[in-house]
Amino acid sequence: xxxSVLDVRLGRLQLSNPVMNASxxxxxxxxxxxxxxxxxxxxxxxxGISLTPRPGNPPPRIVETPSGMLNSIGLANIGAEAFISxxxxxxxxxxxxxxxxxxxxxxxxxxxxxxxxxxxQGIAALEVNISCPNVRAGGMLFGxxxxxxxxxxxxxxxxxxxxxxxxxxxxxxPDLYAVAESVLGAGADAICLxxxxxxxxxxxxxxxxxxxxxxxxxxxxxIRPLALRYVHEMHRHGFGPIVGVGxxxxxxxAAEFVLAGASAVQIGTGILSNPRCPWDIRDGLSRWxxxxxxxxxxxxxxxx
Amino acid sequence: xxxxxxQKATVVSNGPMGSFHHLVLNLPExxxxxxxxxxMLQGPWSGVPLWPRAFSFFDAWASSVSFxxxxxxxxxxxxGSVRPGEVLQCNGPLGRGFGLPERDExxxxxxxxxxxxxxxxxAMTLIRDHQRTPLVFxxxxxxxDLSCLAPLFDRCETVVTTDDGxxxxxxxxxxxxxxxxxxxxxxxxYACGPVPMLRKLHSVxxxxxxxCEMAFETTMACGMGFCMGCALxxxxxxxxxxxxxxPVLDPSLLDWSxxx
Numbered sequence: 001x002x003x004s005v006l007d008v009r010l011g012r013l014q015l016s017n018p019v020m021n022a023s024x025x026x027x028x029x030x031x032x033x034x035x036x037x038x039x040x041x042x043x044x045x046x047x048g049i050s051l052t053p054r055p056g057n058p059p060p061r062i063v064e065t066p067s068g069m070l071n072s073i074g075l076a077n078i079g080a081e082a083f084i085s086x087x088x089x090x091x092x093x094x095x096x097x098x099x100x101x102x103x104x105x106x107x108x109x110x111x112x113x114x115x116x117x118x119x120x121q122g123i124a125a126l127e128v129n130i131s132c133p134n135v136r137a138g139g140m141l142f143g144x145x146x147x148x149x150x151x152x153x154x155x156x157x158x159x160x161x162x163x164x165x166x167x168x169x170x171x172x173x174p175d176l177y178a179v180a181e182s183v184l185g186a187g188a189d190a191i192c193l194x195x196x197x198x199x200x201x202x203x204x205x206x207x208x209x210x211x212x213x214x215x216x217x218x219x220x221x222x223i224r225p226l227a228l229r230y231v232h233e234m235h236r237h238g239f240g241p242i243v244g245v246g247x248x249x250x251x252x253x254a255a256e257f258v259l260a261g262a263s264a265v266q267i268g269t270g271i272l273s274n275p276r277c278p279w280d281i282r283d284g285l286s287r288w289x290x291x292x293x294x295x296x297x298x299x300x301x302x303x304x
Numbered sequence: 305x306x307x308x309x310x311q312k313a314t315v316v317s318n319g320p321m322g323s324f325h326h327l328v329l330n331l332p333e334x335x336x337x338x339x340x341x342x343x344m345l346q347g348p349w350s351g352v353p354l355w356p357r358a359f360s361f362f363d364a365w366a367s368s369v370s371f372x373x374x375x376x377x378x379x380x381x382x383x384g385s386v387r388p389g390e391v392l393q394c395n396g397p398l399g400r401g402f403g404l405p406e407r408d409e410x411x412x413x414x415x416x417x418x419x420x421x422x423x424x425x426x427a428m429t430l431i432r433d434h435q436r437t438p439l440v441f442x443x444x445x446x447x448x449d450l451s452c453l454a455p456l457f458d459r460c461e462t463v464v465t466t467d468d469g470x471x472x473x474x475x476x477x478x479x480x481x482x483x484x485x486x487x488x489x490x491x492x493x494y495a496c497g498p499v500p501m502l503r504k505l506h507s508v509x510x511x512x513x514x515x516c517e518m519a520f521e522t523t524m525a526c527g528m529g530f531c532m533g534c535a536l537x538x539x540x541x542x543x544x545x546x547x548x549x550x551p552v553l554d555p556s557l558l559d560w561s562x563x564x
Contacts, residue, residue: 024531031529034308047532055542058562062525062533064355069525073532076543221351249351272526273346273356275395276310 005289006282006296008042008264010241011189013125013164015042015097015264018296019254019282022245022268023048023101023127023168024073026275028087029094035275039095040282042264046083046091048101048129051109053079058212063201068223068247069269070199070216075103075132080116092122099166102156103129106136110152114159125164128156128188131172131195143170143179143195150182157187166243168192171230180239192243192266193230197223220269221247228260235261235301249277251284258285261301307335308528313394316368318386322451323444324372324418325384326362335397337364339426340519340552343396344527345371347386353378356395358524360422360496360551362452364429369394372421372452398527399551402426402494402517404434409492409515411438414505416477416497420444420452422519422551423496431459439463439488443477443497446470478504485512495519499563506555518555522546537562 006017020043026032029044038044056076063070078086083100091098100123102113110128117123130143130152142148153167167183169176171194180191196217201210209215227246234242244262248254249270257265270277289296313329320326337343339361346356357379359371375384386392402422405411411430415423420442430436440462444450447470456462463480464472473480478501485491485508495505496519509516525531527547535543536550537559544550544557 025526026530027532034528035310056532056535058537059533059535059543060523061535062523062531064353064525067351067354069354071531071533076532076535220354269354272528272531273351273354274310274393275526275528275530 004295006042006286008297010166010243010263011164012162013166013189017042017282018258018264018285019278020045020099020243020264020266021271021278022266023129025268025271028083028091029096029098030087030090032271032275033094036279038091039097041278042097042282043099043124044091044096045099045127045266046087046101047077048075048103049077049080049083049113050075050103051080051112053077053082060211063210063216065199065201065218066222068218068220070201070211070218071196072211072213072216074213080113084116084120088120088122097124098122099125099127101127101129101168103132105132107148107152107155111155111159114156114163118160118163123163125166125189126156126160127166127168127192128152129168129195131168131170141170141172144173146175146178146182149179150186153183153186153188164189166190166192168195170195171197171226176230177234177237177239180234184239190241190243190263191234191239192245193234194227194246197226219247221249223247224253228256231257231262232260232303248281249274251281251288254281254285255288258296258300259303263297263300308396308398309333309335310393310395312391313369315386315388315390315392317388318384321372323446323448324374324452326370326372326452327383327386328368328370329392329394331367331369331394334367337361337369337397338401339429340401340422341397341399342527342551343369343371343394343398344524345383346393347382348391349382353382355379355525356393356527357383358521358527360519361397361425362421363425369396372418374418395527399547400549402519402552405430405436405492408490410489411436411494412441412488412491413438413494414441414477414481414497415495416443416501417445417449419496419498419501419519420449421496423494424453424456426494427456427460431456441477441481443501477501478508481505482508485514491515493517502555503560506560509555516555517552519551520546520553521551
């Protein structure tokens, strides 16, 4: 069977198959490679990288919820310089198709990060996380405001003109269509739908929130119908290419996202329970496409 | 990294052992499991509950591993009804285990409650695989918490305490430990138990300037170093990750003032 059956094109970015891990669920890659060959994934997405290292939030940072989990990790990461010197060499050696997730506190942070990564060998794309508080706008998330989202995207695009850019959208936006339209118009190659939903868990006995920082992002099977709906609606409105993410843990789930309009998928919470699942999903999608007698790209958005 | 694997393990037995349940699994591919390390276990229960659960090795030999657990929530509830012949997903060995004592060090082991599992594993490994004779202190609520230690009683000195006096000394295990601490000859202390016990023990080892390793536990989602959820407060406002830097840690690396 031709390997090109699973080929994916997301604007400037060409991938050998549609399956990636979601940012923040497989660190910087070396640990995930204990369970499978990173070069066989469509792409490997790094933990979110900031300009300077961040220790993250006080614990408790995670809590299991019905068919899901809340996380308030606090974007803990080693910072751009340590990533480049300590982690990127491994990813190059492993021949991973590496997508670096970046985020910042200010628009300038995003621009600086994009410049820093632009000429690094071994980086296939940047994934821009705009689900971060804009400290200059009273903590509202960049991704809640079409104008902020657009400015960040165009600054990243100017700083790295040839670099494929994925923008990961937060569902916590009053008008997600406007945000999607603005980032695609500002030069994004694809949009990732969706980041986590803000949620709360309470410790009844202690009479306080379980998480130290009160709220956390909800992910896992519970959000799959929500993520699927966003992918479907966005595709119907002509926005794309779309990377679908939210509660996928099997090839069937991934196939549903493809039918709904996703050209590629990311697996996040599913990896935490089963680190083999991205490879299992890739194999399952390959068999599905083969059974349909079609390339996966031809099936995108083909819900009757 | 290390030789951790995701395997389909077959249940050999899953029955009571004193106040615990004792689970024995057979692994298709044997892995070298060190005392203090752990595995993430999950069964075919369709993601309900979602996360696998972390269990320290109670023992590990040839292609078998065993665990002790109590039923405390939905994950252990599911585990409790698993029968011989059924298959569980086993991810391990994970984490950093106990370090072997030097030739001239006396291994002194101390556990409280469910901390008995990794301490039992360490004691058996030292005796069986390294011809060492540890001194073991174990505390429980009742005699039923300590019956899992029976194989040790003939092979090394074991001091036990129970809250109700049903076995050994009536009281908490830190008391006889502290009473004898000055008499230990070049000791290396290995501990696992509830946080209040570890906190008390830490003050004793600091006071007596003893080398010490402690096995901790906290909420885990992945156990592999991916999610960054299992943070424990470390010095300089930083964090240690229990599944990567631990579960066995030098207790002086923790920021005990921020440790709830």
